[in-house]
Amino acid sequence: MIIKKLKIITFRNIEELEIDFIDKLNIIIGENGSGKTNILNSIYYLSTGSTMFSTKESELPKFPNSSFFLGGSFNRDTEDIKIEIIFKDKRKIISINGKPISGLRELVGVIPIIYFNYRTKDLILREPEIRRDFLDNYISIMDKEYKKLIMEYQDLLTVKNSALKKLKDDRGNFYYETLLSTVNEGMYEKGILIQEKRDSFINKIKEKIIDFGFKDIRIDYEPKVITLQELNKIKSDEIERGFSLLGPHLDDIFFNRRGVDIKVLLSLGEIEELSLYIILSLWFIFYEKLKTEPIFLLDDLFETLDNNKIENLINLLYNLRQVIMTSFDKKVIPVELIKNSSTFFLNRI
Amino acid sequence: MYPKSLEKVIENLTKLPGIGPKSAERIAQFILRMDENELNDLIESIKNLRNKIKYCKICFNLTENEDICEICKNPLRDKSTILIVEEIKDLIRIETLGYYSGVYHVLGGHISTSGKIGINDLTINELEQRVKSGEIKEVIFALSPQWEGDMTKEYIKKILKKYNIKITSLARGISGATYLEAIDDSSLLQALEDRKEEI
Numbered sequence: 329m330i331i332k333k334l335k336i337i338t339f340r341n342i343e344e345l346e347i348d349f350i351d352k353l354n355i356i357i358g359e360n361g362s363g364k365t366n367i368l369n370s371i372y373y374l375s376t377g378s379t380m381f382s383t384k385e386s387e388l389p390k391f392p393n394s395s396f397f398l399g400g401s402f403n404r405d406t407e408d409i410k411i412e413i414i415f416k417d418k419r420k421i422i423s424i425n426g427k428p429i430s431g432l433r434e435l436v437g438v439i440p441i442i443y444f445n446y447r448t449k450d451l452i453l454r455e456p457e458i459r460r461d462f463l464d465n466y467i468s469i470m471d472k473e474y475k476k477l478i479m480e481y482q483d484l485l486t487v488k489n490s491a492l493k494k495l496k497d498d499r500g501n502f503y504y505e506t507l508l509s510t511v512n513e514g515m516y517e518k519g520i521l522i523q524e525k526r527d528s529f530i531n532k533i534k535e536k537i538i539d540f541g542f543k544d545i546r547i548d549y550e551p552k553v554i555t556l557q558e559l560n561k562i563k564s565d566e567i568e569r570g571f572s573l574l575g576p577h578l579d580d581i582f583f584n585r586r587g588v589d590i591k592v593l594l595s596l597g598e599i600e601e602l603s604l605y606i607i608l609s610l611w612f613i614f615y616e617k618l619k620t621e622p623i624f625l626l627d628d629l630f631e632t633l634d635n636n637k638i639e640n641l642i643n644l645l646y647n648l649r650q651v652i653m654t655s656f657d658k659k660v661i662p663v664e665l666i667k668n669s670s671t672f673f674l675n676r677i
Numbered sequence: 678m679y680p681k682s683l684e685k686v687i688e689n690l691t692k693l694p695g696i697g698p699k700s701a702e703r704i705a706q707f708i709l710r711m712d713e714n715e716l717n718d719l720i721e722s723i724k725n726l727r728n729k730i731k732y733c734k735i736c737f738n739l740t741e742n743e744d745i746c747e748i749c750k751n752p753l754r755d756k757s758t759i760l761i762v763e764e765i766k767d768l769i770r771i772e773t774l775g776y777y778s779g780v781y782h783v784l785g786g787h788i789s790t791s792g793k794i795g796i797n798d799l800t801i802n803e804l805e806q807r808v809k810s811g812e813i814k815e816v817i818f819a820l821s822p823q824w825e826g827d828m829t830k831e832y833i834k835k836i837l838k839k840y841n842i843k844i845t846s847l848a849r850g851i852s853g854a855t856y857l858e859a860i861d862d863s864s865l866l867q868a869l870e871d872r873k874e875e876i
């Protein structure tokens with residue numbers, strides 16, 4: 329899969345822009361604030377229909393506009409795919425080859441994409457919610473059923489929490505007790521499937537990370553496994569607290585070396601590097617599952633890793649189908665890389 | 678600024694679905710110039726709508742002028758079998774088949790996951806009262822074949838468990854169809870005939 333052409337109108341700080349990309353390496357060069365990250369974000373948004381880092385869609389149109397347009401021409405083998413997003417009146421319309429889609433699920437698996445940027449390390453450094461979002465976003469890129477399960481599970485969770493709050497004020501109410509047990513059964517059924525899928529996804533990442541040479545790093549999935557017995561046991565606790573205490577919405581991933589959290593073991597650069605390779609492992613997982621090479625968006629690589637680490641990485645990058653990377657200064661990019669890529673210069677607007 | 682009473686009409690009109698401030702202004706201007714008799718007619722018919730059209734006290738179908746709907750009143754309908762639907766349009770859909778001879782119960786939706794429709798917004802208590810009365814032998818679920826419909830069904834099944842009645846469900850196999858509307862006549866008929874007992 330490659331993106332051949334990107335068209336942007338009044339998105340973030342970009343008034344109007346059209347870029348042609350090549351197979352292999354593309355480098356976007358521009359000073360701080362020129363819009364490099366915004367361009368990568370727009371490609372990610374086109375491919376998934378969702379913003380990165382839960383940016384509000386109302387913040388996407390270039391101030392003071394209230395609408396924007398994004399268009400991408402993609403190519404897979406011999407097939408051309410055109411994706412367009414029009415945002416207007418606080419609503420977005422996404423179309424594939426000119427046909428509006430009725431739900432984001434239709435976009436699943438169409439444009440596989442992976443994205444590394446300055447927030448990726450949060451996956452290791454920050455709270456569990458970020459790791460769950462990582463799992464949900466990326467498994468959803470390749471698995472329609474997972475996306476559906478997650479959405480339904482989230483809905484059930486809302487119903488469950490409202491039932492728990494009702495029961496807190498009205499202990500033993502037969503109707504809410506019944507609703508709670510109905511919802512618990514649904515969450516149990518879906519929860520197991522979600523956790524199975526997460527487990528197999530994390531196992532694949534693990535294998536790949538070992539292949540990459542991180543021999544002593546362990547990535548342990550820590551699921552909050554639901555069983556109906558356990559749910560019964562904690563019922564009064566849940567009612568007391570007014571929210572659900574068990575299930576995949578509380579899962580976590582533990583990155584460690586021999587049981588010690590790598591947050592406290594590795595340097596920031598090392599954490600950046602590991603998180604970059606975690607993203608790279610997804611390239612292979614998607615490729616295996618979807619039989620097409622994901623597009624790799626790589627923000628600020630040269631500002632993040634030292635030369636040694638970059639050296640190690642470059643050969644891998646040459647082997648990927650398409651990489652779109654950024655830098656604020658041409659001088660920091662290895663000459664050889666510039667020679668083998670297509671470069672764009674952004675002027676500050 | 679318009680005079681107060683004109684503003685008031687505009688404000689009220691914008692509450693109607695599909696009517697924005699501009700249309701409301703135009704309609705209000707029009708009403709102002711309307712023929713007296715025509716206007717009274719309009720007001721009367723809207724009032725009547727609310728006074729005369731009611732929900733059936735038994736099954737929550739629509740009725741005109743009466744507390745009980747045509748179906749519930751009909752002595753030829755089998756009062757011991759209740760078909761449970763989400764919306765009145767589902768009831769109408771099944772009636773057009775001309776096959777089903779029992780009565781209905783309209784829930785008013787399914788348990789909504791966005792938290793907008795809770796169990797108290799549906800007519801589940803009224804359904805339970807009907808079953809409790811003891812005349813009911815079978816209830817048939819014909820809810821939307823999505824998981825929200827399923828969850829609502831599972832919930833109601835639990836509520837009705839203590840009453841000794843047969844609980845059945847429209848046969849699936851109507852795959853792909855999201856609402857009763859989307860199912861063709863013969864498949865719907867088949868699904869009704871092949872209804873399965875719930876465990």
Ligand SMILES: Nc1ncnc2c1ncn2[C@@H]1O[C@H](COP(=O)(O)OP(=O)(O)OP(=O)(O)O)[C@@H](O)[C@H]1O
Nearest residue numbers: 340341360361362363364365366387388389390391
């Ligand atoms: N909705 C918006 N309307 C106008 N400008 C915006 C909007 N959203 C963000 N910006 C501007 O876009 C610029 C940021 O662009 P971006 O993050 O893409 O820069 P960058 O080239 O990646 O910079 P850096 O080298 O620092 O990473 C900021 O100056 C920000 O104020």
Ligand SMILES: [Mg+2]
Nearest residue numbers: 364365366627
């Ligand atoms: Mg940037």
Ligand SMILES: [Zn+2]
Nearest residue numbers: 733736746749
């Ligand atoms: Zn009736």
